[in-house]
Amino acid sequence: MSAILTTRDIRKSYRMGPNLLEVLRGIDFSVEAGEFVAMVGASGSGKSTFLHILGALDTPDNGEVIFGGHNLARFGRGRLNEYRNRSVGFVFQFYHLLDELDVVENTILPAMAASSILSWPARRGPARQRATELLRRFGLGERLKHKPYELSGGERQRVSIARALMNQPTLLLADEPTGNLDSKTGNDILNVLEQLNREGQTVLMVTHDDRIARRAHRIVRLADGRMVTDRSQ
Amino acid sequence: MIMIQWILAIRYLWKRRISLLAVASVALCVFIVVVVMTVMNGLVEEFRGKNHRFVGDCVVSTESLVGFVYADEFLAILDRQDFIAGASPVIRGYGLLTQPGAEWNMGVEIWGLNLARHIQATDFAQTLYYHPQNPTTAFVPSYNPSLPGCILGIDMMPDRRNQDGTYYHPPQPRQYELIVSGFPLTPKGGLARIGTDLVNTLHVYLSDDSHSGLVKIDGRVVYLPFDTARELFGMAGSIPRSSAIHIRFRPSVGLEAGCERVGRLWNEFKQSCRDREYADLLGEVRVQSWIENRRGAIAPMEKEQTMMIFLFLMLGVITVFIIFVVFYMIISHKSKDIGVLRSVGVSPAGVVAMMLIFASLVGLIGGGLGIAGGSVFLARINTLEDWLYETRGWQVWNRSVYAIGEIPNQIHPPVLIVIGLSALAACWLGALVPAFQAARKRPVEALQPGIL
Numbered sequence: 001m002s003a004i005l006t007t008r009d010i011r012k013s014y015r016m017g018p019n020l021l022e023v024l025r026g027i028d029f030s031v032e033a034g035e036f037v038a039m040v041g042a043s044g045s046g047k048s049t050f051l052h053i054l055g056a057l058d059t060p061d062n063g064e065v066i067f068g069g070h071n072l073a074r075f076g077r078g079r080l081n082e083y084r085n086r087s088v089g090f091v092f093q094f095y096h097l098l099d100e101l102d103v104v105e106n107t108i109l110p111a112m113a114a115s116s117i118l119s120w121p122a123r124r125g126p127a128r129q130r131a132t133e134l135l136r137r138f139g140l141g142e143r144l145k146h147k148p149y150e151l152s153g154g155e156r157q158r159v160s161i162a163r164a165l166m167n168q169p170t171l172l173l174a175d176e177p178t179g180n181l182d183s184k185t186g187n188d189i190l191n192v193l194e195q196l197n198r199e200g201q202t203v204l205m206v207t208h209d210d211r212i213a214r215r216a217h218r219i220v221r222l223a224d225g226r227m228v229t230d231r232s233q
Numbered sequence: 234m235i236m237i238q239w240i241l242a243i244r245y246l247w248k249r250r251i252s253l254l255a256v257a258s259v260a261l262c263v264f265i266v267v268v269v270m271t272v273m274n275g276l277v278e279e280f281r282g283k284n285h286r287f288v289g290d291c292v293v294s295t296e297s298l299v300g301f302v303y304a305d306e307f308l309a310i311l312d313r314q315d316f317i318a319g320a321s322p323v324i325r326g327y328g329l330l331t332q333p334g335a336e337w338n339m340g341v342e343i344w345g346l347n348l349a350r351h352i353q354a355t356d357f358a359q360t361l362y363y364h365p366q367n368p369t370t371a372f373v374p375s376y377n378p379s380l381p382g383c384i385l386g387i388d389m390m391p392d393r394r395n396q397d398g399t400y401y402h403p404p405q406p407r408q409y410e411l412i413v414s415g416f417p418l419t420p421k422g423g424l425a426r427i428g429t430d431l432v433n434t435l436h437v438y439l440s441d442d443s444h445s446g447l448v449k450i451d452g453r454v455v456y457l458p459f460d461t462a463r464e465l466f467g468m469a470g471s472i473p474r475s476s477a478i479h480i481r482f483r484p485s486v487g488l489e490a491g492c493e494r495v496g497r498l499w500n501e502f503k504q505s506c507r508d509r510e511y512a513d514l515l516g517e518v519r520v521q522s523w524i525e526n527r528r529g530a531i532a533p534m535e536k537e538q539t540m541m542i543f544l545f546l547m548l549g550v551i552t553v554f555i556i557f558v559v560f561y562m563i564i565s566h567k568s569k570d571i572g573v574l575r576s577v578g579v580s581p582a583g584v585v586a587m588m589l590i591f592a593s594l595v596g597l598i599g600g601g602l603g604i605a606g607g608s609v610f611l612a613r614i615n616t617l618e619d620w621l622y623e624t625r626g627w628q629v630w631n632r633s634v635y636a637i638g639e640i641p642n643q644i645h646p647p648v649l650i651v652i653g654l655s656a657l658a659a660c661w662l663g664a665l666v667p668a669f670q671a672a673r674k675r676p677v678e679a680l681q682p683g684i685l
Contacts, residue, residue, distance in 0.1 A: 057575070057677040058675055085577055090577075096680065097573075105240070109573070110577040113237050113574065116235055
């Protein structure tokens, strides 16, 4: 298998008053196509920050993120937006669904973001069809017209996963996807991620829970901003 | 322009109560501006129109009470010009008015008019109550045509005006005998008579009243036949004098061009008279457009209008600030949404565009509602005022005090367009800063609640 994403010496620090807080202290990492990687670490270890940098939601102070052989730092704004839209799908711990949109509209958000007002009428049908298929697959066929506040936490997270998969991204990035759910619901979400991975979807999941991490094929452990272990199982 | 911008902008508008408050605040401001600007503009335009109609297009006049000589010759020149529709000489002076046996008297302004000429040069005929159809006979009292007549400004007669703005008129003018006194002056400005008989006195009878709508005119001017007034002020004689010539141009002649041509004619005429007797009196004469001539009356009202516009500009600034605060609150609450949009590939410019679409919707709907509401209110404003007066005895302007008929409610589409566009611009201005602030954030920052 080949690496679809590689990082070299990623460093990130934040200024906290007079002090400089070093969150990431040089991380070299790569993920290969079809892998299911869990990144674990205590709170404050820098795992979420690292995930945000991989998803181009944040920028590193130093180091490189190479995706498909291209350095993200050299991407222009348009290409970076396209990267966020098509190459990666992001699943947030707190779902981050838009209250004004229903379940289907939240799911097709990445498709709408990539469509002009003129091109949308032609793309609307196929986009809604894919969104409906994804949502039905995740057991939300009866919830298509519901608003996010009418859904349970597990349902919201499944909508969030459907949204992340809408544009068939190369890499699915999940930031504590079960962190806000009870154990049964969290287990359902993990089953979804496992199933997606079995179908070939590359998944990188951040968690602080070792039991959840054990569901992945490979576990990377961060501590004090450094990668301390990287083992496959 | 991407699809999601439109969908979210429309949803933010309908689903958020604070957005509807923003629409309401824009609508209210636009409503107030439309109503006040229309009424204020109407008052000023009406006032300017009354002044214009009263004096004609151009006035050749002197401020001197002595008047100027050779006006009749210049009048003959004017009569030969094809760009002039009418020219009328006027005598102006000051005197005293009283009644036989009365213990009162009042200082008045006396105008001598040649009615046949004056109705060609001005709209004076329309100010008359009893002789609008045959204004040339307005100095003939209908109750006794053999008596010398006079016209009084309508507000000189006490208690004629009702509080609702209407005037009481008996079927024919009351048979008032009036005594008018004036000081005759020599061409050099001295009293024409010496000794005890300094004053010319006339007995005249009320033949009509004039309602020009100009308070200072209607409240203090007595109109006499031209020759009578000329005699009264000592302006007749071997070299007769006049105070002014009022001129009306043909409709195709522009005001500025017409006044310029009259000015040239006057200068040539003045030059040709330079060696004649009392030619120095011609040096005091000015050729003015009606606007310049009535500047003293119009300017305070225009100043008031300017002040009003300034006050409404201040209101506009407050509106922009209110919209800014509303947008700041909306966008602060929507920080997470902006983070999500950025995480799925919407550009910072796309976020700004979405907020500007939202602002445009607020401005268009709020502005539209304000304009519609203002237009409906203005269409009903006089009915509403009448109803308030009948049921509550309340009036915007007490018509027995102010020379205002109906409240002006003529809507000018260009003014509405300017007000509507200003509301839209105010919304853009209010939304721009928070929108840029939101768009500048890195996606991960925007995803943190309350970050803006």
